[in-house]
Amino acid sequence: MDTERTAVPAVRSALAAACPALSDGSSSDAMAGVEGLVPSFVASPSSTAEASALLRVAAAYGMTVVPRGAGTGLSWGAPPSSCDLVVDLRSMDQVLEHVAGDLVARVQAGATIGQLASVLASAGQQLALDAPADATVGGVVATGTAGPRRFRYGAPRDLLIGLTVVRADGVVAHSGGKVVKNVAGYDIGKLFSGSQGTLGLITEATFRLHPLPAAVAWVTGEFRSPDRAGAVAAVASAAGSALVPSAVELDWPGGPQRALRVGVLLEGTPSGVAERARQMSELLASAGGSAAVAVLDEPPARWGQLPSPSTVVRVSFWVSALGSVLEALAAAGADAGVRPAVSGPAGAGALYACLDPAAEPDAAARFVAALRERLPDADGGPRGSVVVLAAPPPVLAAAGAYGPVPGSALMRAVKDQFDPGHRMFPGRFPIV
Amino acid sequence: MTATIQALLPRMRDICGAGNVITDRLELRTYECDGLTAHRCVPALVVLPGSAAEVAAVVAACAQAGVPFVARGSGTGLSGGALPRQDGVLIVMTRMRSVLEVDPVSRRAVVEPGVTNLSVSKAAAPFGLFYAPDPSSQVVCSVGGNVAENSGGAHCLKHGFTVHHVLGLEIVTPAGELTWLGDGTGVTTGYDLLGAFTGSEGTLGIVTKIVVKLMPLPEVVHTLLAAYATTSEGGRAVSDIIAAGIVPAAIEMMDALSIEAAEAAVHCNYPPGAGAVLIVELDGPAAEVEAELSTVRALCEAAGATEIRAADDPAERAVIWAGRKSAFAAVGRISPSFIVQDGVVPRTALGAVLSRIASLSEEAGVRVANVFHAGDGNLHPLVLYDDASPGEAVAAEELSGAILDTCLEYGGSITGEHGVGVDKSRYMPKMFTADDLDTMQLVRCAFDPASLCNPGKIFPTPRLCGEVPGRRRAPHPAVAAGQAEIF
Numbered sequence: 001m002d003t004e005r006t007a008v009p010a011v012r013s014a015l016a017a018a019c020p021a022l023s024d025g026s027s028s029d030a031m032a033g034v035e036g037l038v039p040s041f042v043a044s045p046s047s048t049a050e051a052s053a054l055l056r057v058a059a060a061y062g063m064t065v066v067p068r069g070a071g072t073g074l075s076w077g078a079p080p081s082s083c084d085l086v087v088d089l090r091s092m093d094q095v096l097e098h099v100a101g102d103l104v105a106r107v108q109a110g111a112t113i114g115q116l117a118s119v120l121a122s123a124g125q126q127l128a129l130d131a132p133a134d135a136t137v138g139g140v141v142a143t144g145t146a147g148p149r150r151f152r153y154g155a156p157r158d159l160l161i162g163l164t165v166v167r168a169d170g171v172v173a174h175s176g177g178k179v180v181k182n183v184a185g186y187d188i189g190k191l192f193s194g195s196q197g198t199l200g201l202i203t204e205a206t207f208r209l210h211p212l213p214a215a216v217a218w219v220t221g222e223f224r225s226p227d228r229a230g231a232v233a234a235v236a237s238a239a240g241s242a243l244v245p246s247a248v249e250l251d252w253p254g255g256p257q258r259a260l261r262v263g264v265l266l267e268g269t270p271s272g273v274a275e276r277a278r279q280m281s282e283l284l285a286s287a288g289g290s291a292a293v294a295v296l297d298e299p300p301a302r303w304g305q306l307p308s309p310s311t312v313v314r315v316s317f318w319v320s321a322l323g324s325v326l327e328a329l330a331a332a333g334a335d336a337g338v339r340p341a342v343s344g345p346a347g348a349g350a351l352y353a354c355l356d357p358a359a360e361p362d363a364a365a366r367f368v369a370a371l372r373e374r375l376p377d378a379d380g381g382p383r384g385s386v387v388v389l390a391a392p393p394p395v396l397a398a399a400g401a402y403g404p405v406p407g408s409a410l411m412r413a414v415k416d417q418f419d420p421g422h423r424m425f426p427g428r429f430p431i432v
Numbered sequence: 433m434t435a436t437i438q439a440l441l442p443r444m445r446d447i448c449g450a451g452n453v454i455t456d457r458l459e460l461r462t463y464e465c466d467g468l469t470a471h472r473c474v475p476a477l478v479v480l481p482g483s484a485a486e487v488a489a490v491v492a493a494c495a496q497a498g499v500p501f502v503a504r505g506s507g508t509g510l511s512g513g514a515l516p517r518q519d520g521v522l523i524v525m526t527r528m529r530s531v532l533e534v535d536p537v538s539r540r541a542v543v544e545p546g547v548t549n550l551s552v553s554k555a556a557a558p559f560g561l562f563y564a565p566d567p568s569s570q571v572v573c574s575v576g577g578n579v580a581e582n583s584g585g586a587h588c589l590k591h592g593f594t595v596h597h598v599l600g601l602e603i604v605t606p607a608g609e610l611t612w613l614g615d616g617t618g619v620t621t622g623y624d625l626l627g628a629f630t631g632s633e634g635t636l637g638i639v640t641k642i643v644v645k646l647m648p649l650p651e652v653v654h655t656l657l658a659a660y661a662t663t664s665e666g667g668r669a670v671s672d673i674i675a676a677g678i679v680p681a682a683i684e685m686m687d688a689l690s691i692e693a694a695e696a697a698v699h700c701n702y703p704p705g706a707g708a709v710l711i712v713e714l715d716g717p718a719a720e721v722e723a724e725l726s727t728v729r730a731l732c733e734a735a736g737a738t739e740i741r742a743a744d745d746p747a748e749r750a751v752i753w754a755g756r757k758s759a760f761a762a763v764g765r766i767s768p769s770f771i772v773q774d775g776v777v778p779r780t781a782l783g784a785v786l787s788r789i790a791s792l793s794e795e796a797g798v799r800v801a802n803v804f805h806a807g808d809g810n811l812h813p814l815v816l817y818d819d820a821s822p823g824e825a826v827a828a829e830e831l832s833g834a835i836l837d838t839c840l841e842y843g844g845s846i847t848g849e850h851g852v853g854v855d856k857s858r859y860m861p862k863m864f865t866a867d868d869l870d871t872m873q874l875v876r877c878a879f880d881p882a883s884l885c886n887p888g889k890i891f892p893t894p895r896l897c898g899e900v901p902g903r904r905r906a907p908h909p910a911v912a913a914g915q916a917e918i919f
Contacts (some may be wrong), residue, residue, distance in 0.1 A: 034830040046888070101671055101780040102809075113865050124677055144620055157620070157627055158596055165871075167526070173871035174864065179776045181593075182845040183631050184852055184863055185890065186872040190595070190627025194620045211677030235539050242651040243717050243808065272720035279719075316617040318538035349617040380542060381602055381641060385615040402621060406612035410605065411623045413878035431622045 005040075005084055011061050012041070018053035019043040021091065025083075039066065039083045044091045048164055048172055048203040051087065055201065056170030058085050064423045065168070067197040069110060069136030073143040076312075076390040077196060078401065081427030087201060089138050091110045095119045096204070097178075103159070103209040104178050106218055109138025109202050122211060128153035128210045130304050138202040141167030146266060147304040148216035148247035151239070151348040157193035162206030165192055168199075168419040191414070197425040198432065199418040213310040217277040220300050221262045221284035221291040230288015230325045231260035237283050238264045239319060239347030248347025251302055252326070254339045262287075262346075263300050279362045290365055308340050309354035311364045313371065316350045319385040325375065325384075332370035336363045349384070364391065365398035371407065372403050382406050408432075434519065437476045440497050442481050444521070447489040451657060452527070454478035463522050466507040467515040467569075471854050475502070475514075475516030482527045484602060484610055484640035491638065492608025494521055498769040500884045503638045505546060505574030509581060509759045510772060511853030513633045513889055523638060525576050527583070532641070533556040539646045540599065540616075545576025545639045549583075564591035567849070568757060576639045582631030584849040586682040586756075589715070589807035591647070593849075595630040598644035603629065606636070606880035616643045628875060633851050634886040635877040650715035653681070654725050655749040658710045658737040659703035663687050666708040669735035670806045673712065674779065676731060678724050682713040683807035687786075689766070690759050690801040690814065693853040697762030700755030703739040710737075710806070711756055713749075759803040760814065765798070767816035769825070771832045775839035779809040788838050789813055795833045798824070810848035811839070837862070852890045860892055870895060 005011070023041030040063075045051040058065050063084035068074055070090065092108040095116055099105075100123040100281030107116055120126050130147025131140040139145075141163070146155040153159065162176035165188065173258045175188035192202055223231040231250060239248045249264035252258060262284060266276050277295045285293045306312060317325045326342075329351075333340050340353035353371075355364050372386045388401045405411070408431050415422070415432035422432075433441075433455070442452045454460055455477060464472045476499075481487045494501045500520035507514055516522040529546035536559035543552055549570040552563040567573055573583070578594045579601065591597075600616035614626035629636050629724035660666040665790040666685050673680065686694065686709045694700050702709050712728055714721050725742075732740055743749045755762075761769050777785045786802065789811075793800040813835050817828035836846050836859055846852070846859045860869060869891060876883070877897035887894065 002718075037879070099778065099780060101674065102778045103674065104778070144624075154592075154596060155620070157624055158592070167871060171867050171871065175867045175868065175872065177843070177845050177863075179778055179809055179844050179848070180585060180774050181588065181805070181810045181848040183584075183593075183849055184845050184847050184856075184874050185860065186581075186632055186867070187595075187628055187630075188871060188875070190624045190630075191875065193624055193627070195623055199623075211679065214677070240537065240539055240561075240648055242648040244648075244720075268717075268720045269723050270725055272717065275719035314619065316615055316619040318535060318540055318617065319601045320535050320537040352867050356474055382600060382612050382614070382616040384617050385619070385621055387621050404599075405621050406615060407625045408622065410611065410625055410879060414623055414625070414875065417874040429622060 005061055005063055008061070014057045015041055015043060015054065015085070018057050019045045019050045021046065025086065025121050037080060037083050039086045041084065042086045042088055044088045046091045048166065051166045051201055051203050052170050052172045054087060054166065054263045055166050058423065059169045062421060064426050066425050067142070067201050069139030070112065070134050072132050072135040073139055073145065076143065078396060078427050078430060079393070080192065080425055085412060089136065089201070089203070097121060098123065100125060104180070104206060105209055106162070106178060106204065106206040107137050108204055109136060113137060113139050121212060124212050125209045126212045127159065129159065129205050137205055141193055141202055141205055142195060142197055148249050148345055151248050151345050152246040155193070157190050157286035159207050160189045160193060160205060161190055161208050163189040163202060164204035166201040166203055168421065168424050176206065178206050193331060196428045198415065198429050200424060203398065208384050215268060215270040215273040217273050218296040218300055218303070219266065219268050219277050219280040219284060220296065221286055221287065221293045223260045223262070224290045225257055225259055227288055227290045228260060229323065230290055231262055232326065234262040234284045234287035234291065235322055235346045236319055237287055238262065238280065241280070241283055245280070245347070247345065249303070250343065250351065252342040252345035253302070254341040261300065263303060272304060302343065306343065306352055307354050309390065310357035311355040311359065311395055312389045313353045313368055314389050315371065315375065315384065317352060319347065319349055321383070322346060324396055325351065327386045328371055332367050332374060335370040336367035338363050340367065361392060361394040361398065364395045368399035405431055433476060436497055436499060440493060440499060441477065443493045444477065444490065447493070448479050448481050452480040452482065463504065463516060463524065466504065466509040466512060468510050468512040468853070468855055470784045471512040471515050473516050473518050475522035476519055478522045478524055480524045480527050484604065487523065487638055487640050488604045488608050488610045490521070490523055491604045491606065495606065495608050495882065495884060498882070498884065500887050501636050502886045505577030506548065506572045508569040508573040509577060509851065509853065510774070511847065511851040511855040513581060513853035515854050517887070518666060525574065528640070534559065536561060541644050541646055543575055543642050543644065545574060545642060547575050549573050549575055549578055556646045560649050562649050563644055564597055564647050565594045575642055575644070579630050579639050579642060580632065580634045580853045586684060589683060589805065590679050590681045595627055598626065598630055598642060599645055601626055601629060601639050602641035603637040605641050606885035610640070616725040618645070619712065633889055635876060635889055646753060652718045652721050652744065653713065653715045653749065654721055655743045655752050656712045656725070656728060656732065657741040657752045658712070658732040659706035659739040660708040660710065660735070660737060663708040663786050664783050665736040666710040667806065669710055669732045669737070670779070672731040673728055673737060675739050676727055678727060680712050680728070680807060681715040682711065683805070684711040684756050685709065685804055685806040686756060687758060687802040689799060690763065690803045691755065693766045693801060694755035694759050696765040698754050698758045702755055706738065709755070711752060756803070763801055763814045763816065763868060767818070769817050769819040771815040771828055771837055773811070773813045773815060773832050774847050775811050775836050776848040777809045777811065777839050777842045777843060777844035779807070781842040782806065782809055785811070785838055785842055789835055792831060792834050792838070793810050796827055798827050798831045800831070808848070809844065854889055857890055857892045860890070
């Protein structure tokens, strides 16, 4: 897109020499949906070596680079401010190694979550993340995507045990390994998890796996509005119980008049899950006056799914503050004249507030501002944050993606070390 | 005392109070090593700050004077991570030992770095909660040290390491500034510096407050001991348990020599004549654990167990664990000196690696007692020698290194939980390429460009951070004009 950089004929031949699968950005749908930004080139490397050669060329010519997988998360967060080269990792789609006895798998970044899941399932194993089946492994690591079961298993960073990356200067680096227990050297895998392509390319990842449970059950409690206190108590007691839930979700589909649903996922043996579901039902029923409790063998409606949103705000908190968080969400919605649909892993201390695509940008920005005002940092250090994960550019511009982020000066220093030219997904992280 | 340190002394006394600054040679020697006594170095100065603000002031003063500094918790580390610098300041965190807050509803606690690991669980216990990471030294080791080393413990197979239980850190940067990493809830905004910092062995800054996750105490805990004629039979039981889809809280194994040592030290009364003892612990809801227990018992029998003991109350469980927990120290009963090694192999390679260790041991004529976390392939071979006998120490050191080489050959790691420190930095180039190590040091340069914070640890060769190159927004004019190409 930057003709000064990319119109030089030498650029095209150097890129093609590095990676034969090269096309013009204008002839590709690679960036469709990202604010209409058309890259000069799209390259699909077939190996880490090709990806490395590509980034060396990009570094030599000062080109801006946007990595991509299946594109499921591409429109989340700020769009790139510049994009000379898209590196599409979908050709690197092999499950390289699955050692069932070690509960470990090594995967290329472009393999999809669904593809990996089917390989693992044949051995009764899983990567315990609730990521979309069509998302790529690299994309899920780069975006830190995790669903309801983050309550028990954590986010990609918690399951990642080894990573291969290509730095902005084209250097290939590995960290971790293929054993679960390993403290040799800095954990570059943690740094790249959630880095959204702004530090380099992820080309290969190694994960620790979990056995697939023999049985699962969902226990739900519906709390009629305005009984928010009942739902709050139910979340706290489910999350704090020794029944070892895999997920403790809250679903509040919009507006103060709607019922709140607490959903708990249990995984284990058939007899164990049946007994625990019975005990969990009692726990939810005892939480508040108006609970209607059910045990389901299929996920309840909207489980782990966000309504197709234009603006998604993530609120994180300590569970003891859940009541005031719900209060703040309702009040900020009323202030701004919007009706957020609220759902997420409340037991793990996070909720997503989604605004209808029809919400006015001004109103959405007012909602975010009102929320930040009502949920200030605690004196004893940070106890949560209000972050805009996705929004139309005018909302992002008016509200800002973040409030104050702890450690942001160090983040900028890390970015400067890994990508001194600020060429990797420029604009994605306003923080750096 | 050098002139630089002499000049720093009044400032340190101002910050910490004269009583908390140690200059006496004999007192300084108390701090000359951590749990790895093979490396010793008397620090120029020891300070014991009492607050985060004091730590920040101490570090800022060091940074300004260009004096290296090293943080130390309880000094139980086994890789020399807290080895002082002769020309530097040792910052001892043991005065900062308050549990600042326990929030039982949120299952969160905020603690100071000098708090011992076990006291976090003790503070949480009245609420039915506990802090999961449990290194064997948990009675004395500090949570700040656990963060630096990303400590594990016997139960990390199921419950994870320190990094999975830390949600926020207040740190003093190597420039002497106080900042938080993480938002205190476990979600990440921006880069996961919290994750990168944890396990960085004190080289990226000093922790002054820690937000930890607490977990509900398990409803039931069952511990099972199975005796085998050989470690390979025990190994088969381990593989079968994992293949059955069970993730126990802990799976530990000891071989004949380490059983002999434990017997001599604590009279743990393990089955006589056993060639290997396997300890399996299951925890969780009663409704699940009962079913798992019968499966595990059946698999242990099928693998050839000569005896099985089970315990479900704390006192009986403690009896089973006594031999395992005493194993390292107990080896002192059968050998004047020993090296505690810490290596990891893929679980499926355990059998092959143990045979290799046995043959290496025989070739070298050096005895090796094996104690290991069988569930995650983390070996702790204890290499026995007599330091009074010429040449034995060298032979033991060589064998110990050969064991690490074997771990790497099978795709493992040079350390599972003890850290690299000064002890293993020379093995890092065997596990990682020069580019890998260079990339790790980019993080170091971001946090500590002056390389004053615990220098000389982890990396065999420090990277010169230098000036950060300026932003290159366009190609070199000669390239753009087609007069030159960059290769």
